[in-house]
Amino acid sequence: MSESPSTEAYRRADLSVDQQHALFTAARRLADEFSGTFGAETVDRYLHTSYDQFAGRATVPHFLPLLAERFARQRLLALARVEGKDTSGTPIVLFLCVHNAGRSQMALGFFTHLAEDRAIGWSGGSEPGDQINPAAVQAMREAGIDITAEFPKPWTTEIAQAADVIVTMGCGDACPVFPGKRYLDWTLDDPRGRDVAAVRPIRDEIERRVRALLDDLKVPTRA
Template identity: 75%
Template sequence: MDSTYRRTDLTVDQQHALLAAARILTEEFAGTFGVETIDRFLHTSYVQFAGRATVANFLPLLAERFARQRLRALARIEGKDASGVPIVLFLCVHNAGRSQMALGFFAELAGERAVGWSGGTEPVERINPAVVEAMRERGIDITAEFPKPWTAEVVQAADVVVTMGCGDACPVYPGKRYLDWDLADPEGKPIQQIRSVRDEIERRVRTLLGELGIPTA
């Protein structure tokens, strides 16, 4: 594992951070996945962000968090996750607005009774600040989230895939339940219009949770 991250294109701090992330994930998934699988997922997750992130110091943390999500997805696919809770994946183009608001409401309302993920077909560097503010008005902090791509195992592990504006670029796998939410893209919109999109997303998330048998207040 050390040789993977001791490369000339990484700073010493990045190398150390990735090695620390690898150790954390190895302990977390001990008995589920071997070192080689964890190393591969962490490395490919790092590559996903390296080409577009401007703050290089955050790359190892983003890679660790994304690798953790992907490994959890793989565990579900391979029958190594016995939790049985439904997984819902929210997809849009940039993973900076609609899908992040949907995930924020879903996580807040579902708690530990379901798992929510999000992704984008063309993820950008950061979440739309106006979207963050609109969600903060509802008491939901989404600043810990970050735009990310979708991967095959994440889509395959989901029970429901909700698409929002990504059209033919959204992945389609047989046997999945797909919902297409026709919602305005909040990019470049004033906060008043974003609030309208936000409120419609909340309504749809509550309806979806009801269909999944998860009551909300």
């Protein structure tokens, strides 16, 4: 039987009644999903801190609980890997850039599309933006990949520690450095402020590099 989250934990003065309900509902889903791995207290803590990561900059407050739930789920999966509670061995690749709005999102889009469930891809930024670059969204749509469900987010310690490969794209010293991790630094133009025509060559180079990385990791790709 799973440990249930407490409603008291979600009675925060900075949350509307609807947000409190949405977060509590998210906590129940996560508690069920991670039953036997993490207790409700851990789930509550990660959900609250994930919410706080977005609360000060999200442009659509209505979606804050959903963003928090998705980010908390990713962080809990990472924590399970770090603590040895996930022994699946599925490769994890973390793509990092400055704003997590262009390069790293396109890389994640290609990685997820090509690897499907045979590898796990995450992305993050040292200074996350407010939204994904519209030109990057359009360029990826032309390649048959929809990245509109993604959102700029930071990287966290457990996420970086869980990754088998960390790919950096222009975040320099702000990117995390952990001994023993495999790092790849991809020198790519920043699509920020560029139109779709200028983003297409960046997109194509990212696809080439993602395919080469998956091949190196021995991860079969979809046709």
